[in-house]
Amino acid sequence: EMADMKVPGRGCTAALAVLLTFSALGRCAEQVPLIMWSSEGSATTSPSPPAAGHVVSGDQLESYLRAALSSSPHNVLLFMQERLSVDDFTMYGGVFGNKQDSSFTNLEVTLQSSTTSLVLPAVDSLATGEVTGLLQEQLDTSPLYMDPETLAQLRLNASVATLLVFRLPYGTGVDMMSTKDVLSGNDDVIGQVMNIMNSQSVPYTAVYTALSASRTIEDVPLSLHSVGRSLLQSRQKISPPVEFQEKGSTCILLWAENLNVELLRSGKWERHDLAPMTFGESSRVKLSGSFCNASHSRLVLNYENVLNFRSFKLIFAMSQRHYKVSARRWFTMDQVVLEYDGQKATFNASRYVYAPAEYSYRCESVSSFRYAQLFPHSDKDRANQWRLSFDDFQIQGFNVTGQDFSYASDCASFFTPGIWMGLFTSLLMVLILTYGLHMILQLRTMDRFDDPKGPAISVPQTE
Template sequence: MSHPAKFRISILWKNSVVSKLRIHISAPPSTSLNQLILGKDVVPVYVWSTSQEDISTPALKQLDTQDFADHLNQRLESKPLVLAFTEENLSVEDFNDVQFPKLQSLGKSSEFIPAVQSPMKALKKVASNQSSLEDIPTRGSALVVIKLDDARPDEDRGQLLKRHDSRINEIYKEALKVRNDVLAVYTSHYKSWMEPEVHRVRRLLQEQNKDSPLTINVGPILLYASSVPTFKINNDDIPLEFVVATYDKSKDNVLSLNMNFKNASSKHNFKVVFNNVAGYWSLDNASYVESKQELKPDKSIVAPVGFSYHCTAGISLKNDDIELTFENFQVQAFMNNGTKFSDAYNCEMFFTAPIWSGLFVMAILAIIMIWGLVMIMDIRTMDQFDDPKGKTITINAAE
């Protein structure tokens, strides 16, 4: 007898847009995350409406086309105008307040479904009466498909989604001038992120500027740096912008942290490997995924399990050509779902250079003081000409 997987989703909204998506999955050991939500045509769907409807959102699972069609039928009972905004590709990672500042402010009710199989097939199935923006019917159900396929060669994906956010806002408001009952759907045909690895947790983070602290907390790994790391290839500085972090746990004693960065022209992904041996965890090696080059830390990063590792001076992962440097670095692996660092092992030895300097100065002062005390104790009374058997010389005050 097979046991169905159980799911729970928590969506945190910030400034009216998805800021963080937390997924809790309880499934049999034979069920992998890839089997559930990583199909190539499984895409997120965002739905909003002019009506205040109380329709339960499906629990997190891969909704097939028929399930999504049945869910849409509940919203189509009042025969609204359906606007379908379709991207060529879209993923959960694309939904944040940087790309879509206007989207969530539209409509009186909304819902976000992170994994739907072929949602456009379901839309065309339940709303067969298709129309166009120039010929919107004043009543009755109708489907208007707006294709957002106008990518420009001089813009990155963030700029593309921001521009589409503005266009969706304009078209939706124009439709409201014709109809007061509008149901809008924003989705795509394919995923923009394809990640085949298993045992993976993904967490969305806000876009960070260069000087903001870098904090990564995924699964049993917590990492902090005072700023986004500096990256050099052949001594040329390459600016980085943090995108997302994931982790893999293919073995009980091995953890892999995958850090994805980008800049204006390219992506830069790094993989850091932690090992757990004899009660101590260590960061022994890393790799630059794009060129498959191995990187080594410039300091020994080792701490007992249950402790963190801290280095104020920073650490570098490097080889002869590549260097990735973290300032004010602290990391802890193999945690028990904690969000705070435990007591830290520091990279600086107990007797640091300032401590040695202080001890040296104190030693010199102590030697001087001891020498002075010995000199004072060696002072003698000058009595070598006194005759102990002779008459004592007496001097009266009157004389």
């Protein structure tokens, strides 16, 4: 079966290119790619390859595996990652990115050297979650959960079927490591395992997939796009973010549901929402004055006729640097500046608006008066006349890949109000229990009792 999707010579590029084709033509929630390759194999009759945009079901995946294992070696290596999506290959793979900055170097080299390979870009996550059971049924053997160190001490026999499972993590659950770093580490594990198998000269079949998708992208069917009148079928359209490019590549992204600015005039607050002028088809914002480099970036949104000001600018100034304590780079939004008809109001945001340099920053609300993430800076008098509030705010000023935000570092704290309520309730119950135990331990019994069979106690009386 795998011979129908054989990738000779430079087959890695062609095989992984199928992933990009499938992802561009059809995406839906919980689609997981599956890659299979073999050190030995021969041509067999196989089911036809899936059409572009087709999601492989559990029954179809079982038929693919059955046809592939009918002629392939029965020493099967299963690399099961926690989560994986096609976007991980397009964002971090050297096929579509920088060859010197690829997170899948060992995987690509392995595919190039394999005799046959199979690429299924879109498989139902329920089916990939059952891959271990399907392989166990096909091979009629129990899985062995391994790591490269244990595999190096194991001697495999080509005549005995074995199923070796290697569990691989994903980025967001491993001590705040970036997704790219974890994928690179997983790729190193695949390379170590392949080197051990090649050194033992044992034929094998390898499968690389995941339990669930790392990114779920909802695709709107064409049937939902109404041509004429419709009732109760409208779908909220999300406008693309503001994108600033430097030398042909995107370096700053900004999106918000609302960009509210308020000015105190005659004792009343006048509000204006800049979002309709910034995002969507009716956008009239200009980005002149913006710039970005390795350490500083500045996004300037230029407007006209805002709150009766002819010239109005909303400026986001950001910087990034390496912090020795955390041993990584962080970016901060240093200032938010309003410039209007030659005047200026500056707000400091560096104390609260920050994220790892590889991430974007997102917050449900960034405000100068609610929760107070923005503080008046140098010109206090003018800044105190203004109030800013950004709803569903997301910004990224460094390490932008393509036209999408990187993984978002959310401003929501770990200790939410619900967690605090649970902690205080638990503490109150512990105090009550402690007091009750203390009272029980203080109970004492009488050390002497009257003997009813003995003489009565007489008390002499004096006259």
